[in-house]
Amino acid sequence: MQKIKTSRHRQLKIVVYLAMSLAFLSALAMPFENDKRVNTGNTAAVAEVKIIDEATMERDQLAEESKAAFNEAYTVFMHPRCLNCHPSGDIPLQGDDSRLHTMNVKRGPDGKGLYAMKCKNCHQDTHVPGNNMPPGHFNWHLPPAKTKMVFEGKSPRQLATSFKDPKFTGFKSMDEFIKHVEEDTLVKNSFTYGTRPPLSHPDFVVKVKEWIAKGAAIPDK
Ligand code: HEC
Numbered sequence: 600m601q602k603i604k605t606s607r608h609r610q611l612k613i614v615v616y617l618a619m620s621l622a623f624l625s626a627l628a629m630p631f632e633n634d635k636r637v638n639t640g641n642t643a644a645v646a647e648v649k650i651i652d653e654a655t656m657e658r659d660q661l662a663e664e665s666k667a668a669f670n671e672a673y674t675v676f677m678h679p680r681c682l683n684c685h686p687s688g689d690i691p692l693q694g695d696d697s698r699l700h701t702m703n704v705k706r707g708p709d710g711k712g713l714y715a716m717k718c719k720n721c722h723q724d725t726h727v728p729g730n731n732m733p734p735g736h737f738n739w740h741l742p743p744a745k746t747k748m749v750f751e752g753k754s755p756r757q758l759a760t761s762f763k764d765p766k767f768t769g770f771k772s773m774d775e776f777i778k779h780v781e782e783d784t785l786v787k788n789s790f791t792y793g794t795r796p797p798l799s800h801p802d803f804v805v806k807v808k809e810w811i812a813k814g815a816a817i818p819d820k
């Protein structure tokens with residue numbers, strides 16, 4: 600016991616001496632170092648600044664690509680096939696000019712229509728063929744009154760900000776957002792009738808994923 604203690608004590612002493620002499624030596628060396636190594640020091644500083652610059656540039660580049668991807672996806676979000684069910688008011692929109700839905704159709708608390716005017720009365724499980732006939736889907740409705748998920752009137756900046764807000768989407772994560780855009784049958788259905796959105800569904804999903812993978816940057820406007 601005693602032996603171990605002493606040898607530990609000795610080791611500790613050596614360490615302390617070493618540390619003290621190192622400190623002393625470096626204190627001595629300091630003035631010389633300052634004189635002689637100014638150049639090397641600067642080079643190191645320059646190199647560091649350059650690395651930081653490259654990292655910043657890379658980050659800026661990613662943010663720009665992210666915003667560009669969102670701006671492309673935005674053309675789909677704001678297309679009448681999507682926008683018409685994401686109005687700012689409580690009346691769905693219809694047609695390529697996104698006019699107010701006729702026949703006094705309203706959202707209702709659950710988005711499925713108010714009183715007797717239920718969406719399902721007219722919107723069947725499949726599209727009714729012919730002009731001015733209601734398009735169909737088994738789950739045809741608007742977002743509910745408490746989360747209206749408004750797209751109408753929003754700039755790319757405003758829409759991207761909304762998508763990142765869980766109170767707006769009701770989604771816990773961006774993964775859920777991707778899943779909705781990629782797999783929701785109501786979203787896919789919008790690529791099957793009338794004037795089609797400017798991107799195909801797969802191309803649209805690619806843009807949404809790129810936006811998120813590159814940092815979900817918020818567009819400037
Ligand atoms: C028939 C109406 C309807 C159409 C058309 C429609 N949506 Fe939706 N959308 C909804 C409803 C209802 C919800 C709420 C979630 C749910 O109940 O499925 C929703 C939710 C969403 C959400 C998630 C909430 C949010 O705003 O973040 C996104 C994103 C979305 N829709 C995108 C689209 C896109 C893109 C299109 C067109 C390709 C589209 N929607 C077309 C009815 C529609």
Ligand code: HEC
Pocket residue numbers: 679680681683684691692693694695700702704705706710711712713716717718719720721722730731732733734739740741793
């Ligand atoms: C009384 C019948 C009726 C009811 C009820 C009804 N709709 Fe419609 N809806 C139509 C008809 C008909 C059209 C096609 C109009 C046209 O193309 O001129 C249409 C078109 C639409 C469109 C336009 C689709 C597009 O891409 O242009 C949307 C969106 C829509 N309805 C949503 C709803 C929602 C949501 C409800 C329930 C809250 C609902 N509708 C209730 C008859 C109805």
